[in-house]
Amino acid sequence: GESVGLHLPTLSVQEGDNSIINCAYSNSASDYFIWYKQESGKGPQFIIDIRSNMDKRQGQRVTVLLNKTVKHLSLQIAATQPGDSAxxxxxxxxxxxxxxxxxxxRLFVKA
Amino acid sequence: EAGVTQFPSHSVIEKGQTVTLRCDPISGHDNLYWYRRVMGKEIKFLLHFVKESKQDESGMPNNRFLAERTGGTYSTLKVQPAELEDSGVYFCASSRDRTYEQYFGPGTRLTVT
Incomplete structure (x- = not known):
């Protein structure tokens, strides 16, 4: 069946360091990919997206990379801050x- | 612009009882989606409305779940009768059209005892 999975269930980084969160997807027909952030007690919040005709997209402090050859998606957060914990x-x-x-x-940011 | 709202925020019911969850999408958003996350699992799609019509209900787990969107505004999701495995967080999302960015509500945490 269709599935999108994550390699790491938890990630702990030092404040100020860069974070990389990885994801594998299985459906080659997918044409749109999204990263969401969810804080406690809230619904998922859109961070950044990328369409299948792109391999990289940058936002403010965040970058999404798409590798369709290996069906891999990653989210890079630059200069991770405590508020990024989610x-x-x-x-x-x-x-x-x-x-x-x-x-x-789950991303933990250590002060 | 007000965001997606959901009511109630929490609901605790006994097995066999009925619960109705409500979602108010962002005004003007024709597309409304229901998702749920059961403990330890990923968020799963339940169904998608375009205005008052069900576009895709392939994620509805069984016939104990009934979603409606009368008038194409708010939506309700009824679980009758509730079972223990229905416990989880139910999210609603909306989007203006069939573009991809969906705005999520805070969710309703349902506990069936």
Missing amino acids: VYFCAENIGGFKTIFGAGT
Whole structure:
């Protein structure tokens, strides 16, 4: 079946360091990928997205990389801050309809 | 612009009872989605409305779950009768059109005892 999975369930980084969260997806038909951040008691919050015709997209302090050859997605957070502590989900979407989420990675930022 | 709101924030019910969750999407958003996350698992798609019509309900687990969106505004998700495995967090999301960015509500935490 379709699935999006995460390599690491937890990630601990020092404040100021860069964070890299990885994700594997299985459906080669997926044409849109999203990273969400979820803080305690809140719903997933959109961070950044990328379409399948791109391999890199940058936002403010965040970069998403897409490798379609190996079906791999990553989220890079530069100069990680305590406020970045949350659970991060990668997700894939086919044709703009349902979104398939990965299991999530918890990011801990140590001061 | 107000975000997606969900009610209640928490619900504790006994097995066999009925619960109705409500979602108010962002005003003007025709697309409304329901998702849920059960303990330790990933967030799973349940269904997708376009206005009042069900576009895709392939994620609905069984016929104990009934979603409605009368008038194409708010939506309700009823679970009847509730089972223990229905416990989890139910999220609603909306988007303006079939573009991809979905805005999520804070979720309803459902506990079935």
